[in-house]
Amino acid sequence: MTRSLSFSLPVTVVVLAIAYIYFSTVFIFIDRWFGLMSSPGLLNAAVFTGVALMCVFNYTVSVFRDPGRVPSTYMPDVEDSGNPIHEIKRKGGDLRYCQKCSHYKPARAHHCRVCKRCVLRMDHHCIWINNCVGHANYKVFFIFVVYAVMACVYSLVLLIGSLTYDPEKDEEQTGDSFRTAYVISGLLLVPLCVALSVLLVP
Numbered sequence: 714m715t716r717s718l719s720f721s722l723p724v725t726v727v728v729l730a731i732a733y734i735y736f737s738t739v740f741i742f743i744d745r746w747f748g749l750m751s752s753p754g755l756l757n758a759a760v761f762t763g764v765a766l767m768c769v770f771n772y773t774v775s776v777f778r779d780p781g782r783v784p785s786t787y788m789p790d791v792e793d794s795g796n797p798i799h800e801i802k803r804k805g806g807d808l809r810y811c812q813k814c815s816h817y818k819p820a821r822a823h824h825c826r827v828c829k830r831c832v833l834r835m836d837h838h839c840i841w842i843n844n845c846v847g848h849a850n851y852k853v854f855f856i857f858v859v860y861a862v863m864a865c866v867y868s869l870v871l872l873i874g875s876l877t878y879d880p881e882k883d884e885e886q887t888g889d890s891f892r893t894a895y896v897i898s899g900l901l902l903v904p905l906c907v908a909l910s911v912l913l914v915p
Contacts, residue, residue: 721843724776730901731772735765737898738868741891746875757871764864771857772842780847781833783811783818858912865906872898 747754823835833848
């Protein structure tokens with residue numbers, strides 16, 4: 714199940730960051746280190762492009778896939794002994810009922826103030842995908858984070874390698890534009906590697 718998407722500044726920032734890191738990695742770091750038309754250069758460009766495509770694909774699915782909504786007809790069957798114990802409120806011992814959606818909600822379903830509805834197995838609302846992470850999109854969100862970490866680490870290795878490889882070669886051609894690209898990429902990649910890796914820690 715997909716959902717409509719309105720303009721989101723954080724999503725736009727993520728898309729621009731992915732595009733910038735990809736083009737910097739392939740056309741600056743790989744090209745300067747190996748030469749883009751050499752065998753190692755083509756191999757690294759192909760592998761990095763594959764990782765980047767998987768990252769973009771899973772990010773797109775995370776953004777557009779509905780995280781899972783509680784059916785409006787949901788009603789807990791308290792008399793069915795075969796069902797697991799229903800989650801109850803901490804106070805009063807009543808079954809969980811959402812006052813804003815006006816219906817019962819199952820265990821681990823929570824009301825999102827941003828999406829303005831209850832989400833099944835809601836983990837959190839992520840501004841970077843402009844969507845909740847829930848039952849239906851948790852797996853693709855996790856896979857996106859894994860590929861994003863791989864892409865960032867790979868790009869960082871290529872960045873460092875291209876800096877240390879033959880630094881005296883074409884000194885005049887590595888002017889302000891290249892230096893700016895290296896600085897911006899470094900400022901993007903290091904925090905991203907740390908922040909995304911933290912999400913993978915159980």
